[in-house]
Amino acid sequence: MGMDSLILFSLFALFLPLAGFVVLIFFGNRLPREGDWVATGAVAVSFVLSLIIMFSKLATPDSVTATWAWVQMGNVPVLGGLTIELGILIDNLSSIMLVVVTLISLLVHVYSMGYMQGDSRYGRYFAYLGFFTFSMLGIVITHNLLMMYMFWELVGLSSYLLIGHYYEKKSASNAAIKAFVVNRIGDAGMFIGIMILFVHFATFSFDAIFGAVAAGDLPFASQAWLTAAGVLIFCGAIGKSAQFPLHVWLPDAMEGPTPVSALIHAATMVAAGVFLVARMFPILTADALLVIAYIGAATALLAATVAITQYDIKKVLAWSTISQLGYMILALGVGAYAAGFMHLVTHAAFKAGLFLGSGAVIYAMHAALHKQHDHQTDAQDIRNMGGLRGKMPVTYWTFLIFTLAISGIPLTSGFLSKDEILAGTLAFSTLNGHFLLPLTAFLVAGMTAFYMFRLVILTFHGKPSDKDRLSIIREAPGVMTVPLIVLATLSLFFFYSFNPLGASSGWLYQALERPASVVPEAIGPIAASVLYQAVSSVHTLVMILSIVIAVSGLAFAWLVYEKRSISADKMAAAMGPLYRGSYNKWYFDEMYQAVIVNGTLALTHISNWFDNRIIDGIVNGAATVTQGISKISGWIDYMFIDGLVNFLANFTGAIGMRLRKIQTGKVQNYLVFAVFGFLVIVFFFMAI
């Protein structure tokens, strides 16, 4: 296939969901079924196009780029003329990601037709789903940091709109704001990173930046700035991929409809962060990568410890997502590029499945509770479930497959990717001694198996919490179960590698070959060949270890929750503060509320006070002082200057009053005066 048509296809794949969005926003109310088929159809076509793109791309080693001038500026000092380009880059990474995004999005669309039925803003919901898909596709196929950032923010917007779908609820709108603002904090860092690169290289394009760095041109001629740029851009990923310490938005994002959670957690929003790190991989220095690896490991551990004690079915999954994202980031950080990205792909399938499965459970619970006229019981609390296995067989079996996959049990896709991550991490530590990383990774692997099986057992096995309710629970409709079955199939190993015990021979792993680092060798990461050699030497050991750990986690959950031979409550009591910390998510929300939110609010009040009292106080004070001075000068004016003038006037007036008496108005009198005066003058002159 020609390169041009590949670009054309990718443009169609990108803009079709946007077109769906526009149609639904303006004409949604006039279309039958509020236009859900428009949005779904658009994404379906996008998916088919993405498949074509992926197959044609994987067939050739060359990547395809197309660019369009967006803005041109001339005569920029130092830089000369400046053209800012928009462009598309189709390589293995983006073509695979295209398929993942459109596939998950398509399944979520189909599923939502059942799940969201009867919603008051059904059409609006589908419009936003389309917009979400569009924003994510934009991130995937762009060839430059600017577009990356633009679509990055649009993803933030769409998550805001969808998390806040039930905006009548205060908690939903709060969660939406939290998601957007927390993401914006990461984005601000990313923006600064982008500025560093742009100001030095005068381009946003990945290729151009990588090329310049490879040629030895570092930002501001400093290795520190290069590391800083890498870490700052990674801040964007910390926000979007919910890494510690900006992970707090993701559990709250469960306020959105469940299919949205599936979309956010599997294919769109959180994947963006991992994708960004993968894209920027060539310019990340060893120091930057180490930061990334440690943040990933910390996130994985932190989230796993919280997931263990949660009771809300969606919250458990949310924390497990954070934990798995930590894995991916860790893998990229240690340089196990293909493993990390492959985990993104496999995780997309089974995590979407887990969310859609939990959505089916919640849907069934809602229906049952509605029939019972019970509006108090929480439909998402796993303590109110139990024994659903018999009533919802499709959901149960698919859910079990997803759980096996996420726990890393062989024959599943999750095993393949997780095994590679663990191997990569261990190999990395053998090379430079960061043993904390593999230790954490293995620990988290065990915990994952434990809490996921705890979830399955409490939900589907055991005694039902309410027999009457169980009797009226029904399996979800076909439009919801079909996506589950599709995703369950995709969670099996053979899609990714024909060898169930090793991913490295599979097509996906091969396609995701780690790009060459462009940073100077002295500060660059461990070379791929060295790392792979170390990986192959520890691989068998890791495989055995990971299976043992996963199975023991699984078995432990079985003992605690199915057999009840170990009491969960006693364990919790024995753990004491650890349990409480985990149950309360280590008090991150409270801490941020107290320090950052209240701190900012206090700052706003101080600013406002400063504005009203100090600045305006000075202004009004100046006015008052001027008024005072003017009063004094007015008094002086009145008393002295006017006083003199008035005195003269009054004096004249008083004399006038006296003199007017002689003005009798009688001619004869005047004549007398005249004669008298004449005589006086005569005498006067005669006297002389």
Next chain:
Amino acid sequence: MEFQIFGIGILTWIVFLPIVGMLIVLLLPNEQKNAIRWTAATVTGLQLVLAVVVTMIFDRTALGINDSNSFQFVEQFRWIVVEAVPWVGKIEIMYFMGIDGLSVLMVLLTALISVIGVISSWNIEKMVKGYFALYLLLVTGMMGVFVALDFFLFFIFWEVMLLPMYFLIGIWGGARREYAAIKFFIYTFVGGVLMLLVMLALYFSVAYTNEAGEQIHTFNLLHMMNAANYVEGSILYGLDTTWRYVAWLALFISFAIKVPLFPFHTWLPDAHVEAPTPISVILAGVLLKLGTYGMLRVLFPILPDATIFFMYLMASLGMISIIYGALCAMAQQDFKKLIAYSSISHMGIVMLGMAALNTQGTVGAVLQMFNHGTITAMLFLIVGVLYDRTSKRGVYDFGGIANQMPKYTGIAMVAMFAALGLPGLSGFVSELFSFLGAFDSFRWITIISVTGIVLTAAYILWTVQRVFLGSLSDVHKTLPDLTGRELLMFIPLAIIVIFLGVYPAPAIELMNASLSHLVDFVNGGMP
């Protein structure tokens, strides 16, 4: 380039059409309210058509700024000439107008906002005749400032704006209108006085030699930009002298008051809160831009040495305005006051971009001036719509409007997210270039400023939540959605906001040449 209608230059038409409209309005009887409104609408509409024509035939490659030959639509006549004054020599004041890439967008913005202001004034019932007469006078003043190239003319237009604004706030305003009007007047007047002083200092320092060999003192801005025209021994002669710095500071303060920059900003919240909606729109949409425009047109090229010397001062004030404005906005409970403070924050971005003295920053700043004009105009109209219907504008007075007024909410979302700097909407592009330019010149100041975008997101989303989301209270269940007239004022603005967000190149092309030249000129010092 010249363009004349009935032998009179197009810029004169654009500037003085509103005066003609004002005379017609004054001749109409007071009871003919609709005739008065339609007159104002027709006049401003014609003005907009002319402004669009100017923009269309504008030559994008012409440099302008200090080169009198590349200004476009120039009209230049001797206006006031006094022969042989003792000590001073010959005095010349020119009627000198022209536009370049710096002013062309501002002319378009002024014409656009003026029309929208008239549409939004339609339901003003109090003293309609006086209102529109003053309104049209105000429009002439604003437009005049953007096209004047003679400092004297510039100053006259600058002061002409003041009076109608004072009355429009003081008579048609809200409860504390007199306080607000006087505050506005005094603040601006202080600025005007400083400007007058600098203008006179420049006048006595600058003299050019004409063909006849006479030395002529002049107010011509372009002559003031030429170092050769400074009379030896005069107060502003030379480079980097104390008096030049003093003059720079005085002029800077007079423009900074208009912008408004921290700490000269406190007239703005009061004026905005008390002014009627259309006047808030004009105030935020056009008047604030006069300050930054004045800096680029007058301050930077006339005193480039001092501009470079005070770069960091400007950037710091921009940074403080960005963050401080956002923090203050977050603390407000009055919707209008909140937007007023957000204006301070957004104009801080303009200042930051300008201070960078490079093309990206300046282009970003001028684009931000235009975008802020359209976006904030929308925001004030949005508040006005709610205020018209309920006479309330506290952010806590509402909630759940989204379900009751979907069209209104859709428009409001576009404006709100544009103000938040969402990519795809115009605010993002200009903020992007402003920051990119600023980062080139100032590392840490820009990094601190970028935290402002987080604060902006927080207060805007919080406002959206309080006003539009949540559940609707019973008293608001009868609120009607936007009427046709209201849509008429929102839709053009929304289209511009979206279009420039997706494809800003047309706007950037208009100003690129002039701004690049300006930056070169300022950085090169005086040639």
Next chain:
Amino acid sequence: MVFPEWLAEPGLNHFLVVSAILFSLGLLAVISRRNIIMVLMGIELILNSANLNFVAFSRYGALSLEGHMIALFVIIIAAAEAAIALAIALNIYNRFGSVDVEQISELKE
């Protein structure tokens, strides 16, 4: 007939003395009389004293015929003035029912 010496040859002084007496009488009438008619008559006396002076100076002084001419002129003017003054007096009488100058003081108020 023999006249005393100061009368034997009547000279300018005699005329002037008569004129002065006439003038004084006229002035006295103008100032002291209340009746407007009497005031008018006083004015006539004053005019005539002036006429006498003119004629006298004409006869004894440097003036030749000018004095006579002016005297004639004054007589004519006096006649016209008397006519107007009487008309005014009549009107005053009609208006106030009196010719007493003391009572006619509207201008003062």
